[in-house]
Amino acid sequence: MDVYNVTADAETFTANAYLATGERPTLVDAGAMAGVVDVIRNDTDTVDAVVLTHQHGDHVAELDAVLDAFDADLYAEAGHPRRTDALADGDTLQIGDESFEVIATPGHADDHVSLVSESALFSGDVVVHDDGAFENGSFGRTDKPGQSRERLIESIREILDRLPAGVEHMYSGHGGVFHGDVRDVVQTALQRAERREPKYD
Incomplete structure (x- = not known):
C-alpha cells in the first residue's frame, strides 16, 4: 500500500491529508489546502472513502470539495451532514490494501479516532x-476549551x-511521516505528555 501526503506542498496552514x-x-x-483534489488526481482517478480522524477545521476545510469530486463514502465518529458511516471504537475498515x-x-x-493496522498507524493529532514543539515523539495540544x-x-x-x-x-496530522520504531515514538510522546510540560509557550 502506497501512502501519499497530498497536502505536503501547502503554502497555508493545513493538517496532513493522506491518500x-x-x-x-x-x-x-x-x-485545508485549496486544490487538494487536483493533487489527489495525480495519483488516482477514484477515491472510495474519506476517513476523518476528527473534525477540526484544518482537517476538514476541503472535505466538501473532495466528496463532490469523488462521490466517496464518509467515515467519521461525530455527526456530519455528509457522513455515510459512523466510526466507533473497535470497528474495522479497509484503507488501501490493509x-x-x-x-x-x-x-x-x-471525536478523535486513530487507525491502526499490522504495519501502519494513522494517529491524527494525538501523537x-x-x-x-518536540522531536521524535510529540502529542496533540490540549490547551483550548474542551480539550483534556x-x-x-x-x-x-x-x-x-x-x-x-x-x-x-x-x-x-502534523509534522513528518515516520518510518521505523513507531512504538518508541508513541512511548516518548506519552512520557512527555505525562510530565505535564506545556507544549507551547
Whole structure:
C-alpha cells in the first residue's frame, strides 16, 4: 500500500491529508489546502472513502470539495451532514490494501479516532513524530476549551496497548511521516505528555 501526503506542498496552514492507494483508494482527512483534489488526481482517478480522524477545521476545510469530486463514502465518529458511516471504537475498515482497527482517542478532540493496522498507524493529532514543539515523539495540544491532557494521556496509552508489534509507519496530522520504531515514538510522546510540560509557550 502506497501512502501519499497530498497536502505536503501547502503554502497555508493545513493538517496532513493522506491518500492510501490500492484495492480501496482512501483519503485519511481532507486538509485545508485549496486544490487538494487536483493533487489527489495525480495519483488516482477514484477515491472510495474519506476517513476523518476528527473534525477540526484544518482537517476538514476541503472535505466538501473532495466528496463532490469523488462521490466517496464518509467515515467519521461525530455527526456530519455528509457522513455515510459512523466510526466507533473497535470497528474495522479497509484503507488501501490493509484492514485497520478504529481506536477512540479523545483528548485533543472529543471525536478523535486513530487507525491502526499490522504495519501502519494513522494517529491524527494525538501523537506526532515532530511538530516544532518536540522531536521524535510529540502529542496533540490540549490547551483550548474542551480539550483534556488527562484524556489525551489515556488515549496514547490505549494506542500502545493495541499497537501490533510490526507497525513501522506512522502518518500523523502534523509534522513528518515516520518510518521505523513507531512504538518508541508513541512511548516518548506519552512520557512527555505525562510530565505535564506545556507544549507551547
